[in-house]
Each structure stands twice: as structure tokens, then as C-alpha cells.
Amino acid sequence: MRVELKNITKRFGPVIANKGVNLTIEPGEVLGLLGENGAGKSTLMNVLCGLYDPTEGEIFIDDKPVVFDGPGDAIRAGIGMVHQHFMLVPVFSVAENVVLGVEPTGALDHLDLATARAEVERLSEDYGLAVDPDAIIETLPVGVQQRVEIIKVLFRSADVLILDEPTAVLTPQEVDEFFQIVRSLCEAGKAIVFITHKLNEILEISDRISVIRRGEIVGSGDPKELTRPELAEMMVGHPVDFDVARAPYAPREVILDVADLTVLRDHGAVAIDNLSLKVRSGEIVGIAGVQGNGQSALIEALAGLRRVASGRVTFDGTDITHISPRARHRMGIAHVPEDRQRAGLIGNFTVAENMVLDTYYGPPFAKGASIDWGRVHADAARVAEEYDVRTPSVFAAAAHLSGGNQQKLVVARELSRDTRFVIAGQPTRGLDVGSIAFIHAQLMAARDEGDGLLIVSSELDEIMAVSDRILVMFKGRIVAEYAPHIAPLDKGEIGLVMAGAAA
Amino acid sequence: MNAMDKATQWRLLGRTQVEDLVIVPLFAFVAALFLGALVMAATGVDLAVIGQSYVALVKGSVGSLNAVSETLTAAAPLVLAGLGLALGFRAGLFNIGAEGQVVMGGLAAVVAGVALGDFPAIVALPGALLAGALTGAFYAGIAGWLRAVTGAHEVISTIMLNLISYRLLDYLLRTPLIQKEGRADPISKSVPDAAELPRLLTFIDANLRVHAGIFLTLAMVAVAYWLLFRSKLGFEFRAAGENAVAARFAGMNASLTIILAMAIAGALAGLAGANQTLGVLDRATPGFSAGIGFDAIAVALMGRSHPVGVLLAGLLFGALEAGGRQMQVDAGVSIDLIAIIQSLIIVFIAAPLLVKALFPWGFRREGSG
Ligand SMILES: Nc1ncnc2c1ncn2[C@@H]1O[C@H](COP(=O)(O)OP(=O)(O)OP(=O)(O)O)[C@@H](O)[C@H]1O
Ligand SMILES: [Mg+2]
Numbered sequence: 001m002r003v004e005l006k007n008i009t010k011r012f013g014p015v016i017a018n019k020g021v022n023l024t025i026e027p028g029e030v031l032g033l034l035g036e037n038g039a040g041k042s043t044l045m046n047v048l049c050g051l052y053d054p055t056e057g058e059i060f061i062d063d064k065p066v067v068f069d070g071p072g073d074a075i076r077a078g079i080g081m082v083h084q085h086f087m088l089v090p091v092f093s094v095a096e097n098v099v100l101g102v103e104p105t106g107a108l109d110h111l112d113l114a115t116a117r118a119e120v121e122r123l124s125e126d127y128g129l130a131v132d133p134d135a136i137i138e139t140l141p142v143g144v145q146q147r148v149e150i151i152k153v154l155f156r157s158a159d160v161l162i163l164d165e166p167t168a169v170l171t172p173q174e175v176d177e178f179f180q181i182v183r184s185l186c187e188a189g190k191a192i193v194f195i196t197h198k199l200n201e202i203l204e205i206s207d208r209i210s211v212i213r214r215g216e217i218v219g220s221g222d223p224k225e226l227t228r229p230e231l232a233e234m235m236v237g238h239p240v241d242f243d244v245a246r247a248p249y250a251p252r253e254v255i256l257d258v259a260d261l262t263v264l265r266d267h268g269a270v271a272i273d274n275l276s277l278k279v280r281s282g283e284i285v286g287i288a289g290v291q292g293n294g295q296s297a298l299i300e301a302l303a304g305l306r307r308v309a310s311g312r313v314t315f316d317g318t319d320i321t322h323i324s325p326r327a328r329h330r331m332g333i334a335h336v337p338e339d340r341q342r343a344g345l346i347g348n349f350t351v352a353e354n355m356v357l358d359t360y361y362g363p364p365f366a367k368g369a370s371i372d373w374g375r376v377h378a379d380a381a382r383v384a385e386e387y388d389v390r391t392p393s394v395f396a397a398a399a400h401l402s403g404g405n406q407q408k409l410v411v412a413r414e415l416s417r418d419t420r421f422v423i424a425g426q427p428t429r430g431l432d433v434g435s436i437a438f439i440h441a442q443l444m445a446a447r448d449e450g451d452g453l454l455i456v457s458s459e460l461d462e463i464m465a466v467s468d469r470i471l472v473m474f475k476g477r478i479v480a481e482y483a484p485h486i487a488p489l490d491k492g493e494i495g496l497v498m499a500g501a502a503a
Numbered sequence: 504m505n506a507m508d509k510a511t512q513w514r515l516l517g518r519t520q521v522e523d524l525v526i527v528p529l530f531a532f533v534a535a536l537f538l539g540a541l542v543m544a545a546t547g548v549d550l551a552v553i554g555q556s557y558v559a560l561v562k563g564s565v566g567s568l569n570a571v572s573e574t575l576t577a578a579a580p581l582v583l584a585g586l587g588l589a590l591g592f593r594a595g596l597f598n599i600g601a602e603g604q605v606v607m608g609g610l611a612a613v614v615a616g617v618a619l620g621d622f623p624a625i626v627a628l629p630g631a632l633l634a635g636a637l638t639g640a641f642y643a644g645i646a647g648w649l650r651a652v653t654g655a656h657e658v659i660s661t662i663m664l665n666l667i668s669y670r671l672l673d674y675l676l677r678t679p680l681i682q683k684e685g686r687a688d689p690i691s692k693s694v695p696d697a698a699e700l701p702r703l704l705t706f707i708d709a710n711l712r713v714h715a716g717i718f719l720t721l722a723m724v725a726v727a728y729w730l731l732f733r734s735k736l737g738f739e740f741r742a743a744g745e746n747a748v749a750a751r752f753a754g755m756n757a758s759l760t761i762i763l764a765m766a767i768a769g770a771l772a773g774l775a776g777a778n779q780t781l782g783v784l785d786r787a788t789p790g791f792s793a794g795i796g797f798d799a800i801a802v803a804l805m806g807r808s809h810p811v812g813v814l815l816a817g818l819l820f821g822a823l824e825a826g827g828r829q830m831q832v833d834a835g836v837s838i839d840l841i842a843i844i845q846s847l848i849i850v851f852i853a854a855p856l857l858v859k860a861l862f863p864w865g866f867r868r869e870g871s872g
Binding site: 326337343349357358366 | 736738748749750753
């Protein structure tokens, strides 16, 4: 099945998200779609999967024009999408999620789960998508949840699969497995549209690459002939500098001292097991580790959002183990939450409101009991400009920003104020190469001003790029420490330790 | 999906708000009147009478000075209680308890008014109003506290508190401190003149009931607007209602927000009760709340939990109530029909997609922005 987008334009009010886009998707091929944050990739794919009506332009399937009235039409025509943010019911089983909306039913409208389960098993068999059909979604790692999303689309017999930033939340091993799946799908004649910000991934897996900038396709190419710098330049329109400038390592006194910390998960299992670490002013400590080894609990405990079962957290000589998030905030501790959608932003609030979500209560934004909105709007506009948060105005709803721009909004909010310590979870998730370099430079600037920083990231490359010291976390403990100023880093070795080799 | 997407698409121009606050309710109203006519026709009312009754509806709500006075009188408590509910909804609290808060606030205002009867009006009236507001706040605060501390859902607890308030009213009305001297039935002492909300237009006609409560109501619309959209507290309410997790991550105190939102909602409902006892009824009797707290839920929903919307919705409901009485007098249509029309309006408003499907030309087309 050959899909052609002809002259697609999509407007949201005054914003032009896509402008005269022409794109062809051939069966059995992986089309890589690359572009800056807010370039219009998700919007274009939402048009293709029937979620948005194009303002102008047409879609052709095998040279016949089609019009989709909703995603149901698109999936019946064989086009299915796995969205940037998953859409599974957490308390349902895999099989239940897969059949949701197209349930096979027996007599008297009885839900025929046996057939559903068999179908899920057949699909996982055919394409190498190992999942247990009876597992409950919320108990599964993200990588597996993603397979469920893919099975869901295959179950509806899609021939074209759109995958919007599928690898953003995957561990390196999961990415390898994911690529295997993509290859087997292609062999079966499916067409894949693959969106990512990771240039090495797109070079590895795509058969063809199209680059989109400010809503328009600005170039296409063969991954065998393109290099990372060339791609990056095509994306942003000028050469990109990947290296972060780094002042010499000059740590000062210990600012955060975590001693014998034990933290439990919601249901009582141990998340952090008697962990100790120190962060000094003027240094960046990176926490490396495979997701699910207690990193989230560590961040939440340090931000005051999760109760500490035992142990002590001292900040600048003061015991802060049990003080409120607001009190920590007042002390100059900033926190970039891992999950921007759920915890970092309020989608229906404006960009400006989100920009002051945790600073609205004090000067300069509050005047007595009221908020000085004039001041808020002016400041938000300045910070958005400085951090290149692409939004039509500070009055736009945050939910209407592109995924990467939502992330930039959260990071901008936390880094733009006066801080002494920064806790950041996945600070550059979903950002394009230029934005990553910019955020890394901001983190570095905070360090050079004397802040302590604790960065958690599942991207080992990111941790290695910014950290002065690297701590590897495994099963709730720190199992190894590396310092590039002492010995050069060995990525392979760190990877092994992350997988549990030192434990 | 497309329609939902449309609703959240673009806020910058405020077009969505206009649709929500004005166009949807307007069409809902028209559709409800039409269905109301069908219901009348189905019950054997002939066409002339149906026409006559709608004329009466207009006449009785805005057709004369007295009609306007009645509309405003009926609207004031609905707006006051509706504002409180709207604040709660914004904070993510589904408070069903305005009725009980109206009862407790209204009764407290009478008690305080009687106690302050010898003071000049400048002390007695504010004192009585304040007593109503504080009692409402306290009564709603119980539900807020239960929710914040024990997790008891406010829908259940406020329904129970409503039931308790009815019985408590009956009981208290028979206690010597409150019961009117020389009466055996449950009825309170009369509110002394100093604590009454003065009638405004008696110099034109002694029967015009509109009273100073409408100024209180307008002031509260402004206060609620300020609170919701200009104050720190309102920012916290809205954040908690939109995304409680993000609010917590931003360092807002969820328990405090819940308790304060409930208490302020209760204060406004208490004022609605005080408005009735001090401005209209002159005393408290069993059932004096007359379902205001329940109608106010509809007013808050119809007003889209926006103070200005609540004001408009309250005026509409007030007009329906005043006009309904006239319908009954002029055309002999049952007052129940008014209840049916009110209910139909609520159904239509609760289903904006239905309204948009019925009147597609009234709304923006998908994609054109
Ligand atoms: N529902 C919407 N309402 C208004 N504007 C929107 C909406 N959805 C997207 N936009 C705007 O359209 C533009 C393109 O957004 P899109 O989400 O397609 O970007 P993207 O290329 O997927 O970026 P990212 O890499 O950050 O995910 C952005 O400027 C965004 O603000
Ligand atoms: Mg996107």
C-alpha cells in the first residue's frame, strides 16, 4: 500500500504547523522523519492518521484520494499510529487493551477474550513482539508497553505504522529489540514512519530520511550518504555545535549530603536501599542506570514528594529530610520532574501560568494575595524567548505546544530562577539536538555559578556529556562511581555495571 | 474525537469561551423551549395556550418592573450559591452540599440578626451576614476536612451533611433560643429590622421585593472572579483541579487547598441562605432553602464554573422561576413544566456536543480555526 500526502497544510488559528507538505510512504520501507521541536512532525502524522483534518491538501492511498473522518477511518484504511504519549488503560490486561474498541464478541455480546488472547499471541509470534497477553499494563516496563501499542495497531491490520518518538523512553537494550521488530515488520511488507531526535538511530534504521523545518519539507536523502552534522544542519538551517564547553572542574563545599537513605515504593517494596551520596557546589553528579532501579524514588525523595523511611538528607548544613517541597523550593532547590505531562505541566494552563507554577507565590510575581499577571506575562515571554520555547504567545495552552517545547518550558521554568541546587530527571527527553546542546550549556552555566546539580538520565551519552562524577544505580544502591577527571570513561564498562555486573 | 479536539483547540482568541459561556447556553435554552412546547402539546395543551404560556414566561420575568424585581430576587441566592459551587468545581471538588450550607447559613444569620437586633443596622446587618457566611464555611469545611484528612469523598459526605442539616433545622427551630415566642410549630423569631437586607424599591411600590442582596451578589461575583483568576489562592484551586499531581509537584499543599476551597464555597452558600432569611423570608422555617442549593449546581454547571457565566445562568434561572409563576397564573400551565424546561436546559448544556450537532451553523468549523 502506497500512501501519498499532497500539499498538506494544517493551521491552528494563526499558527501554521504544516505548509504544503508532500510526502510518499512506500511499502516495506522505513521513512525517517526528522525535525526540530515544533517543526510539525506530530501534527503531520496526526493528519495522516485521521486525528486532524488538513486545512488544505489531500491524502492518496494507491493513487486514490481518501478523506478520513477520525482515526477510525484511517485505521480501516490501514494507517495506524503509536503516539508520543501512550494511550493504554493501565489497569487492563495486554489482551484487553489490544482489542479495546474492536472487541471480538461471542453470543449475547459476550467479550471473547480467548480469541483476543490467541490473536495477541499470533501477532507477537509473527513479528517477534514478546509480551504476555495476560499481564496488566501498569506492571510492565515502558519498552513492553510500547510493544503493546504496536500490537494494538497491527491487530487492526494496519499496513502503515506511524511511530512518534518511540525510542525516547526506551533503554539502549530496548532500542535494539525495537529495531529488530521494525525490521521484521518491514520484511512483512509494512511501511513504517519513524520519528526521532536521535540522529544515529535514524541513520541506522531508515531507508529514506525526510527533514521538516518550520512546517515545510526542506530536504530528503539516503541515510547511507548522510552524516550526523549534515542532518543537523538540514534540520536547523545552520551548523550545530555538539560539544559542550566545559570550565575546569572546581568543586567547593558539600551542599547536598544524603546519608543512609531508605525509601519505599507505593506498595512497600524497597526502592532506595540505604543509599549515601554527596554533591558539592560547582559540580554535576550524574546518576546512570537502567530505568526502574530507584532513580525516580530518589528524585522524589530529594524533592520532598516521597516519604523517607530512614536516613538523612542535609542541604547546606540543614536537615531537610522531612520538610515540604515548598520549603525546599524556597531554599533554592529546583526540580525538573521526569514526567513532564503528568507532573511538570498543566496542559490547560497557559504557557505563562505554567512558567510560574512554582514561583507564583512570592516576589516578584505575587503582590499580597494577588498575582501580578502583567509581570508574569512579561517574564514568561522573556524566559520563553531565552530558552527558545516555541509558542505563538505566552497565552497559548501548554497542551498545544509540541512535545519538545513542553519539555523546554519545564526546564526553562526551573533553571531560569535563582537556584542553588538542581535536581533534574531526564532533562532533555524529546528534545532536538540543538535544544539538547542548549540545555546542557545551561546546566553547565549553573554549575559554573556554583550550583550543585544532580542529573538522572537513562541516556548514558547524556550523563557522560555533562557529569563531573557519574554514579551508577542498580536495585536502589550506588554500585559504582566514575570521574572523567580521574580516569577516562569507558562506555562499555559503565553499560555492564548498569546491567548489574558489579552487584 | 475531532469535535473534542475542536473544543480544546485554540484559546488565544477567546472564541472557545464565548461558545461555552454564551452560544451553547443560548441554543440549549431555545432547544429546551422547543421540547417544552412538544411536551405541552403531548399532554393535550393546545397550541394557543402554549403560545400564551410562553408569552407569560416573558411577561413574568422581564415584562414589568415587578417581573424584573421578582427575577432578581430569585436569581440572587442562586448566583451566590452557584459561585461557591463553581469555585469548588474549579478546584476539582464536586460539592453537592450547597443545600445544607444554605440551610445552616440562613439559620445562623437569623440567630445572629436576632441577637444583634438592638444594634444599629451598620453593625447588625454585616454581623448577621458574616454569621451566615462563617457557618456555611464551617459546615462545608467539615466535608473538606474529611476529604483532606481521611479521603472520604466529598460527594458522599456533602449529601449526608445535607440530610443532617434538614433535621438539625427542624430541631433547632423548636429550641427556645430560636423558636418564635408563643408558637408550637417550628418557626424562628422574626429578623429585626436592623438586620434585614433593605428592600430597594418600596418607594415606588410596596410590593417590589428586590432587596440589597443583589448588591451583595454583584460584589461576590467580582470577588469570586478576582479570587479565581487574580489571586494566589485561586491559582492553587485551578491547578489542583486541572492536574493535582502537577500541583503537588509545584509545592502546593493539596489538603489545605481542598479545605479552603470547600470553606469558601460554603461561605458563599451560607450567604445565599442569609440572603433568603434576611432579605426575603424574614425568618427561618422548615424547608426555607427550597432546593436553592441543588438548583445552584445547575447554575454553576451552566455558567461553566465561570463567575460571569454563573451570574448569567443565575439570572436565567431566576427569570424562569419568576416567569414560571406567571405561566401558571396566566395560562394555567403546571409549575412542573417549568421544572421540565429547566431540566431540559441542563441536559442540553451538559451535552454541548449535542447542542453543536443540533445547531451546526452556530459554531466554528473544524480546521478553519
Ligand atoms: N492542538 C494544537 N493547537 C495549537 N497549536 C498546535 C496544536 N498542536 C500543535 N500545535 C503547534 O504546531 C506546531 C507543530 O507542533 P508539532 O507537535 O507537530 O511539533 P513536532 O515536530 O512534533 O515537535 P516535537 O519534536 O517537539 O514533538 C507547534 O508550533 C505547536 O505549537
Ligand atoms: Mg512531536
